[in-house]
Amino acid sequence: MSFTANRIVLASRPRGAPTAANFRFEQFSLPEARSGEVVLQVLYLSLDPYMRGRMDEGPSYAAAVGVGDPMPGQTVARVIRSQDTRFAPGDFVAAMTGWVSHAVVRGETLRKLDPARAPLTSALGVLGMPGLTAYVGLHDIGQPRAGETLVVSAATGAVGSVVTQLGKRSGLHVVGIAGGPEKCRHATEVLGADACIDHRGPHLRERLAEACPRGIDIYFENVGGAALRAVLPLMNQNGRIAVCGLIAWYDLGKLGAGTADGPDHLPAAWRHILVKRLTVRGFIVSDHFDRFPTFLKEVAPLVRDGQIRYRETIAEGLERAPDAFLAMLKGGNLGKQLVRLTADPIPGAD
Amino acid sequence: MSFTANRIVLASRPRGAPTAANFRFEQFSLPEARSGEVVLQVLYLSLDPYMRGRMDEGPSYAAAVGVGDPMPGQTVARVIRSQDTRFAPGDFVAAMTGWVSHAVVRGETLRKLDPARAPLTSALGVLGMPGLTAYVGLHDIGQPRAGETLVVSAATGAVGSVVTQLGKRSGLHVVGIAGGPEKCRHATEVLGADACIDHRGPHLRERLAEACPRGIDIYFENVGGAALRAVLPLMNQNGRIAVCGLIAWYDLGKLGAGTADGPDHLPAAWRHILVKRLTVRGFIVSDHFDRFPTFLKEVAPLVRDGQIRYRETIAEGLERAPDAFLAMLKGGNLGKQLVRLTADPIPGAD
Numbered sequence: 001m002s003f004t005a006n007r008i009v010l011a012s013r014p015r016g017a018p019t020a021a022n023f024r025f026e027q028f029s030l031p032e033a034r035s036g037e038v039v040l041q042v043l044y045l046s047l048d049p050y051m052r053g054r055m056d057e058g059p060s061y062a063a064a065v066g067v068g069d070p071m072p073g074q075t076v077a078r079v080i081r082s083q084d085t086r087f088a089p090g091d092f093v094a095a096m097t098g099w100v101s102h103a104v105v106r107g108e109t110l111r112k113l114d115p116a117r118a119p120l121t122s123a124l125g126v127l128g129m130p131g132l133t134a135y136v137g138l139h140d141i142g143q144p145r146a147g148e149t150l151v152v153s154a155a156t157g158a159v160g161s162v163v164t165q166l167g168k169r170s171g172l173h174v175v176g177i178a179g180g181p182e183k184c185r186h187a188t189e190v191l192g193a194d195a196c197i198d199h200r201g202p203h204l205r206e207r208l209a210e211a212c213p214r215g216i217d218i219y220f221e222n223v224g225g226a227a228l229r230a231v232l233p234l235m236n237q238n239g240r241i242a243v244c245g246l247i248a249w250y251d252l253g254k255l256g257a258g259t260a261d262g263p264d265h266l267p268a269a270w271r272h273i274l275v276k277r278l279t280v281r282g283f284i285v286s287d288h289f290d291r292f293p294t295f296l297k298e299v300a301p302l303v304r305d306g307q308i309r310y311r312e313t314i315a316e317g318l319e320r321a322p323d324a325f326l327a328m329l330k331g332g333n334l335g336k337q338l339v340r341l342t343a344d345p346i347p348g349a350d
Numbered sequence: 351m352s353f354t355a356n357r358i359v360l361a362s363r364p365r366g367a368p369t370a371a372n373f374r375f376e377q378f379s380l381p382e383a384r385s386g387e388v389v390l391q392v393l394y395l396s397l398d399p400y401m402r403g404r405m406d407e408g409p410s411y412a413a414a415v416g417v418g419d420p421m422p423g424q425t426v427a428r429v430i431r432s433q434d435t436r437f438a439p440g441d442f443v444a445a446m447t448g449w450v451s452h453a454v455v456r457g458e459t460l461r462k463l464d465p466a467r468a469p470l471t472s473a474l475g476v477l478g479m480p481g482l483t484a485y486v487g488l489h490d491i492g493q494p495r496a497g498e499t500l501v502v503s504a505a506t507g508a509v510g511s512v513v514t515q516l517g518k519r520s521g522l523h524v525v526g527i528a529g530g531p532e533k534c535r536h537a538t539e540v541l542g543a544d545a546c547i548d549h550r551g552p553h554l555r556e557r558l559a560e561a562c563p564r565g566i567d568i569y570f571e572n573v574g575g576a577a578l579r580a581v582l583p584l585m586n587q588n589g590r591i592a593v594c595g596l597i598a599w600y601d602l603g604k605l606g607a608g609t610a611d612g613p614d615h616l617p618a619a620w621r622h623i624l625v626k627r628l629t630v631r632g633f634i635v636s637d638h639f640d641r642f643p644t645f646l647k648e649v650a651p652l653v654r655d656g657q658i659r660y661r662e663t664i665a666e667g668l669e670r671a672p673d674a675f676l677a678m679l680k681g682g683n684l685g686k687q688l689v690r691l692t693a694d695p696i697p698g699a700d
Contacts, residue, residue, distance in 0.1 A: 221620075224620055246617070263611060264610040265615075267574060273593050280630040281627070282622075
């Protein structure tokens with residue numbers, strides 16, 4: 001039985017900020033499942049800032065998406081048919097299908113989900129890659145010691161919101177940076193940050209300095225740009241910077257070509273690194289999947305008990321994915337940005 | 351008995367590149383030694399790039415030198431009188447007297463030197479702080495594995511020349527960056543570098559790429575500037591950058607004010623750190639003095655056997671120290687820059 005499915009492909013590469021014209025909705029014919037394969041109906045797409053990098057020419061973390069190829073990404077899906085004995089129709093899984101309504105994938109690429117244990121969507125956020133990213137970046141890269149000061153940019157995003165809460169649980173003074181008063185209120189009132197600085201307001205550096213009276217020991221970097229420039233002069237000796245994302249700079253073009261208008265801030269940054277003996281370390285969650293069991297064991301009970309909270313912004317329908325993605329890049333979301341692909345009830349969600 | 355001695359003080363703070371007018375030669379009256387103190391005749395001054403930073407307002411690694419105060423620095427000296435039972439007249443010591451002909455210091459700040467075991471001047475270079483800096487930066491920060499590629503800037507300097515040779519002994523492919531054909535020849539023919547790139551020539555990045563066919567795993571950073579910008583695009587995944595010095599940028603002014611004309615290279619640098627999971631770590635040798643015994647035990651025999659070689663550029667007379675220092679900042683020296691303060695014979699040197 002042939003089956004027509006939907007997908008969103010990269011129509012063209014962006015020049016600077018991406019627009020809706022860089023995406024195209026299209027139909028395709030789903031192949032039959034062969035031995036070891038599983039047919040999936042995708043329920044939720046995860047939208048993540050890293051996808052912006054994949055739209056450009058040349059490698060970022062991974063190969064670029066080809067023009068005409070589906071946008072990549074993690075999803076939550078339901079098994080429709082299975083040629084893998086480990087999966088049966090009706091099973092829920094976390095998958096890497098990209099922006100598609102249906103997919104045929106090998107069973108070993110899937111992780112089974114139990115909607116009775118945790119909401120399905122949490123596998124794309126607080127208990128998925130964003131949560132693990134927060135956990136690894138804060139604990140393994142940041143090496144926090146109680147009493148230190150942590151600054152986290154994009155503090156209410158899928159990663160930053162977990163960093164903020166784990167930071168408080170580690171006994172840190174936590175200061176968020178976020179865009180707009182609503183997000184800042186969320187950071188302090190819901191996530192428990194000691195303070196949150198709205199990067200859209202004036203005098204970012206002065207306000208940040210006020211919120212960090214003992215300087216900054218750990219910076220969890222999600223954005224680059226003005227936030228980074230405000231943080232660097234406040235870093236303490238032997239400070240650590242975990243470089244997780246640079247959403248403010250994603251539209252500058254590829255590595256190598258990635259220069260921007262002056263002045264040149266590299267000399268000052270490098271001098272802060274030298275004189276304060278900073279450790280700046282970039283990391284990618286996929287290098288740290290071995291930490292997933294430890295992470296889940298520690299964080300899943302906290303999520304279940306409501307001690308770690310999370311928010312989701314959910315768009316409806318595959319065709320809305322590009323707009324939701326573009327809005328997220330501009331900071332339009334609170335917490336994890338998802339796209340729900342079905343109006344049918346989903347266990348653990350409805 | 352009062353005694354008149356000579357010193358060189360900071361006459362004024364430099365604006366941009368320092369000049370001879372920023373220094374002043376003057377005489378001063380040496381105090382008597384009290385209990386626990388030792389009177390020293392200084393034989394050699396060490397001139398080091400870090401001293402440039404101390405000339406500016408505000409802290410760099412340490413407090414700034416006050417205007418009117420002697421320039422700081424390590425020296426080799428002879429004990430003239432001693433009120434410390436551990437030292438006797440005629441002993442040779444490594445001291446932190448700064449740019450002076452004589453000094454009265456506490457005995458516990460001194461390290462006794464044996465001119466029969468190693469030339470006295472080596473205590474200021476290959477077997478002193480520059481050597482330890484090379485050792486710590488390469489081994490502890492760089493974490494080399496045999497077969498990897500190491501790039502070291504200022505490759506023939508007091509630090510870089512030891513990094514180059516230790517790198518070869520660790521089984522690395524070693525590529526130096528240095529100023530001019532004479533230094534590059536020294537790097538390859540005497541220090542054993544596999545290649546050395548003259549940063550004064552054109553197409554620095556292309557020539558560096560050619561010399562590093564498998565990319566760069568470790569960058570030992572002594573200079574910043576064009577060398578750093580050439581290195582970053584060539585860094586391999588999980589590469590390490592040991593930030594030891596930034597001589598190309600020392601004249602830009604203090605931290606915070608330290609911006610330069612555009613374009614802004616910070617976004618590209620930070621993206622290399624992120625995408626390639628680089629670890630960039632600033633370090634200061636004074637944080638690592640606990641490694642000194644291990645370093646000496648390992649490296650001193652290699653120096654004695656001629657397996658690690660070193661060069662010195664020696665100026666004559668305290669009053670020549672400013673000019674020698676200014677020349678060194680422009681790369682006029684080969685190896686360790688010293689100033690010899692006496693025409694009298696010195697054991698282990700004459």
